[in-house]
Amino acid sequence: xxxxxxxxxxxxxxxxxxxxxxxxxxxxxxxxxxxxxxxxxxxxxxxxxxxxxxxxxxxxxxxxxxxxxxxxxxxxxxxxxxxxxxxxxxxxxxxxxxxxxxxxxxxxxxxxxxxxxxxxxxxxxxxxxxxxxxxxxxxxxxxxxxxxxxxxxxxxxxxxxxxxxxxxxxxxxxxxxxxxxxxxxxxxxxxxxxxxxxxxxxxxxxxxxxxxxxxxxxxxxxxxxxxxxxxxxxxxxxxxxxxxxxxxxxxxxxxxxxxxxxxxxxxxxxxxxxxxxxxxxxxxxxxxxxxxxxxxxxxxxxxxxxxxxxxxxxxxxxxxxxxxxxxxxxxx
Numbered sequence: 001x002x003x004x005x006x007x008x009x010x011x012x013x014x015x016x017x018x019x020x021x022x023x024x025x026x027x028x029x030x031x032x033x034x035x036x037x038x039x040x041x042x043x044x045x046x047x048x049x050x051x052x053x054x055x056x057x058x059x060x061x062x063x064x065x066x067x068x069x070x071x072x073x074x075x076x077x078x079x080x081x082x083x084x085x086x087x088x089x090x091x092x093x094x095x096x097x098x099x100x101x102x103x104x105x106x107x108x109x110x111x112x113x114x115x116x117x118x119x120x121x122x123x124x125x126x127x128x129x130x131x132x133x134x135x136x137x138x139x140x141x142x143x144x145x146x147x148x149x150x151x152x153x154x155x156x157x158x159x160x161x162x163x164x165x166x167x168x169x170x171x172x173x174x175x176x177x178x179x180x181x182x183x184x185x186x187x188x189x190x191x192x193x194x195x196x197x198x199x200x201x202x203x204x205x206x207x208x209x210x211x212x213x214x215x216x217x218x219x220x221x222x223x224x225x226x227x228x229x230x231x232x233x234x235x236x237x238x239x240x241x242x243x244x245x246x247x248x249x250x251x252x253x254x255x256x257x258x259x260x261x262x263x264x265x266x267x268x269x270x271x272x273x274x275x276x277x278x279x280x281x282x283x284x285x286x287x288x289x290x291x292x293x294x295x296x297x298x299x300x301x302x303x304x305x306x307x308x309x310x311x312x313x314x315x316x317x318x319x320x321x322x323x324x325x326x327x328x329x330x331x332x
Contacts, residue, residue, distance in 0.1 A: 001110045001319050004060070006100040007036025007074075008115025011082050011089045012296025013306035015044040018115060019052050020308035021315055022069050030319060033060055033109065035100040037092060038071040043080050048304040060108045074099045082302030085118065090125030093117040097132065101139055104287035111288035111318035115311070116296040130164050133282050136289060144177075146186055146283040148257070149267065149293055151274035152313050157194075157257040158266040159186055159283070170262045174206055174219055179227045183259070187235050189283040190257060192328050193321045202246065202255040203228060203239030204265060210242045243269075276307060279314040281321070288321045290314040 008014030019041070022032060034041055038056045045052050057070040064070045074095050077088050097117070103109040114132050122129050129135045137145040148159040161182060162173050183201065190199040203224060204210075207217030214221050224240045231237055241251065243260065247269040252258050260266025270278060271293065278293035292310035300306055 001322055002031040002033065002060075002108070003111050003113060003315060003318060004033045004035055004100045004103050004109040005315075006096045006112065006114045007034060007040060007092070008096070009089050009093045009118045009121055009296045010037060010040040010077060010080060011084050011086060011121070012116055012118060012298055012301050014115025014296065015040055016048060016050075016301070016304070016306045017292070017308040017311040019045055019048070019050045019069075020306070021312045022052055023050070024308075024312055025315060026067050026069075032069060032315075033057075033103075034069060034071045035060075035103065036071065036074055036096040037076050038073050039076050040080055040092075041069075041071050044302070047302060060103050072099070083298040085121050085124060087121065087124035087126070090118065090121035090123070090127065094122060094125065094127060094129065094135070097135065098139070101136060101287065101289075104289075105140070110322040111290070113311070113315050113318050114289065114291040116292065116294065118296045118298070132280075132289070132291060133163060136282055136285055136287075140285050140287070142284055142286075144182070145285055146182070146189065148186075148189075148281045148283050149270050149274075150279045150281055150317060151270070151277055152279070152317065153277050154253075154273060156252055156270065156273060157190075158270045159257055159259050160263060160266050161259055161261050162263070164263060167262065171206065171217075171219060174261055175223055179223065180230060183227070183231060183235060183237065185284060186257070186259070193281075193283065193288075193324055194256075195324050195328070196256055198236055199256040200254070201235060201237040202241060202252065202258045203237060204243045204246060204258065204260050205240035206261040208242070208244075210240045247273075276309050277313055278310060279317050281317065288318050288325065290318040290321070 053068045190196045206219045211217040211220045280291045282289040
């Protein structure tokens with residue numbers, strides 16, 4: 001497998017966790033490539049005294065000796081200032097992402113693992129992008145890619161029905177989205193990417209206590225429960241469950257995936273349970289994309305203390321998904 005790593009924000013911890021992950025992954029026999037900046041990777045390698053041999057390459061297919069990390073230069077910044085916002089850094093992060101995704105589209109690389117980007121830096125660069133998921137969705141003409149999180153330790157999986165949306169918009173989005181199609185596509189992705197023949201899906205309610213029979217909202221009775229009934233003959237799906245009790249009682253252990261209605265409903269409990277090991281996965285794309293479930297870590301950037309476990313696990317998962325797709329795609 002050939003895995004491409006997008007460099008993320010060069011002023012964050014992305015380059016550091018890439019270098020640290022490579023030290024652990026190089027022995028596994030897969031090929032790795034950084035799309036971004038040779039100067040940035042060299043800066044962090046030297047500043048943090050990490051024993052990684054880098055090689056500047058002109059092509060993603062250039063062969064390098066085992067144990068050497070190739071870097072494809074997309075852009076070279078004038079300044080590298082860890083922990084700071086910068087339009088230049090934002091542009092490099094997006095250009096790196098676009099180039100890495102193109103390598104996967106072209107079949108040159110088998111999977112993309114993205115290092116964290118900073119929304120403020122991207123805004124300074126003049127872009128309105130909110131994150132990787134939407135950017136990749138537009139790039140590959142996928143209107144609604146699914147944001148899913150996976151913990152390799154507990155095997156907890158959480159998918160989001162809505163992603164980076166203000167809370168006031170969530171009820172309207174739940175009412176207008178095609179929840180049936182979303183859940184059907186989710187089940188297909190789990191079959192293809194995680195080799196789950198008949199995934200067990202738990203659907204959370206939108207309102208507190210899943211509305212207590214309509215006392216605190218009507219979305220459960222009008223939208224969510226009818227959807228579950230329509231799909232019950234096609235999918236293994238239960239709910240709607242009150243979110244607090246569901247996670248508190250560890251009912252998630254009975255299911256392959258939990259579907260949350262909005263961002264913090266799913267991400268708060270997930271990060272409590274799997275902050276250091278969680279992986280972000282974008283489902284529904286024609287290419288494989290994973291990432292760590294944390295941000296740029298500006299407060300610790302360049303200090304050598306960033307923990308690479310989540311990025312390491314994201315890379316392992318990307319390899320697994322790419323291998324699973326090779327096995328299942330001829331059958332679909």
